[in-house]
Amino acid sequence: MPMISILAVCICFLLLTGVWVHVGTLNLSQAVGTEVPLGASENPTALWVRFENDSSVQVSVKNGKDLNENIKVITIQHLDRHVNARDIERFAKNIKVAMPQLNVALILPAANSSYEDIVAVMDRLKKQDITNIGIAPL
Amino acid sequence: MKFNESQILNQSLIQSMLKGQSSLKPKQKIMKQFFSLSLTLTSLVDGFTILVIYLLVSTTSGTFEMKIPREMILPEATQSELLAAKSITVRVQDNKYFINDRVLNIEQLGIVLRGERKINERIIVQADKRANFSSLNPVVLSGLRAGFSKISFAVLQGERN
Numbered sequence: 001m002p003m004i005s006i007l008a009v010c011i012c013f014l015l016l017t018g019v020w021v022h023v024g025t026l027n028l029s030q031a032v033g034t035e036v037p038l039g040a041s042e043n044p045t046a047l048w049v050r051f052e053n054d055s056s057v058q059v060s061v062k063n064g065k066d067l068n069e070n071i072k073v074i075t076i077q078h079l080d081r082h083v084n085a086r087d088i089e090r091f092a093k094n095i096k097v098a099m100p101q102l103n104v105a106l107i108l109p110a111a112n113s114s115y116e117d118i119v120a121v122m123d124r125l126k127k128q129d130i131t132n133i134g135i136a137p138l
Numbered sequence: 139m140k141f142n143e144s145q146i147l148n149q150s151l152i153q154s155m156l157k158g159q160s161s162l163k164p165k166q167k168i169m170k171q172f173f174s175l176s177l178t179l180t181s182l183v184d185g186f187t188i189l190v191i192y193l194l195v196s197t198t199s200g201t202f203e204m205k206i207p208r209e210m211i212l213p214e215a216t217q218s219e220l221l222a223a224k225s226i227t228v229r230v231q232d233n234k235y236f237i238n239d240r241v242l243n244i245e246q247l248g249i250v251l252r253g254e255r256k257i258n259e260r261i262i263v264q265a266d267k268r269a270n271f272s273s274l275n276p277v278v279l280s281g282l283r284a285g286f287s288k289i290s291f292a293v294l295q296g297e298r299n
Contacts, residue, residue, distance in 0.1 A: 008187035024218030
């Protein structure tokens with residue numbers, strides 16, 4: 001009996017002190033062919049995030065008729081060879097104030113864009129309730 | 139120091155199970171209470187630890203598991219979701235594509251994904267955070283050609299602010 005207790009306590013200790021790595025996913029909604037989801041307009045207002053080769057990004061709002069021309073396009077310079085995700089989030093936040101219904105984004109990566117940068121941008125956009133994100137293949 | 143036979147016998151008797159058994163059923167009232175208390179405590183510890191193990195196992199087994207190679211570092215994201223059922227994982231490592239540890243070239247990847255479309259509705263792309271998009275692009279393209287509209291990127295769950 002004491003042996004079982006010691007073993008059980010050991011297992012508990014190992015389970016509690018072990019590092020648990022939680023793997024999750026960031027989901028994309030890709031359009032296949034010419035399909036348009038039911039109830040969605042054909043050209044919804046969307047945020048386009050175009051990656052350049054030097055990790056700077058051009059963020060623009062497509063089909064945003066009510067939006068001021070001055071805030072429709074912005075170029076965000078890279079930060080230590082990585083995408084400046086914080087500034088992208090700030091821009092998305094400002095756009096969401098003007099257009100709360102905006103929830104579509106399209107990411108256009110460059111060939112040398114890192115997976116980490118793409119995920120960082122997706123994460124920041126989802127944080128601003130832009131949940132319908134697609135990625136354009138090269 | 140030398141032990142004689144009686145000393146050795148006495149010592150072994152003290153440490154033996156027989157002696158322990160007899161001490162578990164003491165005739166004195168105080169000793170009886172002490173041993174019954176220690177026995178209850180042992181059972182309680184056992185019961186408690188089994189309960190903790192059960193709770194730990196049952197709370198972590200609700201999600202699907204994903205095998206990640208040791209040398210692969212996934213990017214971190216705070217807005218991640220749980221791994222979905224009915225999904226197929228494509229691992230991109232050193233510009234090679236793996237499905238269930240089977241190496242595939244781009245053509246084979248397309249064929250396998252077309253077959254998997256009947257069973258699964260989502261592709262999970264697993265790659266190192268330093269990987270370029272050019273190495274992930276064939277998976278996205280093959281997935282779209284196979285008819286997958288749901289593609290996910292595997293990430294490590296970060297803490298939400």
